[in-house]
Amino acid sequence: MKRINLFLAIGILFTAFQCSKPKEQYYIPDTISKENKRNLIAYFEQGKVLYKNNCSMCHGIYGQGKDSIPNFSQAQLDTYKAKLAMKDGQTHTFADSLSYDQIEQILKFLSYRKQ
Numbered sequence: 001m002k003r004i005n006l007f008l009a010i011g012i013l014f015t016a017f018q019c020s021k022p023k024e025q026y027y028i029p030d031t032i033s034k035e036n037k038r039n040l041i042a043y044f045e046q047g048k049v050l051y052k053n054n055c056s057m058c059h060g061i062y063g064q065g066k067d068s069i070p071n072f073s074q075a076q077l078d079t080y081k082a083k084l085a086m087k088d089g090q091t092h093t094f095a096d097s098l099s100y101d102q103i104e105q106i107l108k109f110l111s112y113r114k115q
Contacts, residue, residue, distance in 0.1 A: 024048060025114040040112075047109025050102050071115045077107050 026044050028037055051069065059070050084095060084103060095103060 026112045027114060028112070043105060044109045044112055047105035047107075048113075050098070051106045051109060054098065055106065069110070069113070072110050074111060077110055081107055 024045070026041060028040055032040070056069070081103075098106075
């Protein structure tokens with residue numbers, strides 16, 4: 001019985017911790033409908049997952065580990081996108097394994113997240 005209570009307490013603490021983690025915030029105009037806002041946030045969140053799975057191994061080092069996201073300037077993001085479009089050899093090798101839409105999701109997530 002004591003073990004069950006211990007596991008239950010640990011589970012409650014874990015759940016409380018997960019709920020208290022700050023959520024990412026995005027620059028979304030107030031004029032957008034609630035449904036479109038939800039869709040945009042879902043799109044950006046998918047970009048966040050793609051970033052963490054493909055980019056954070058290297059770019060996370062500029063912050064405090066894999067969960068940190070550097071503050072890329074819009075000029076840096078635009079330059080990277082242009083290099084990808086021109087198939088510039090200086091882009092990252094992981095980009096070859098992602099679709100254009102996935103890369104676009106990552107770039108949109110980085111562009112619209114509040115820093």
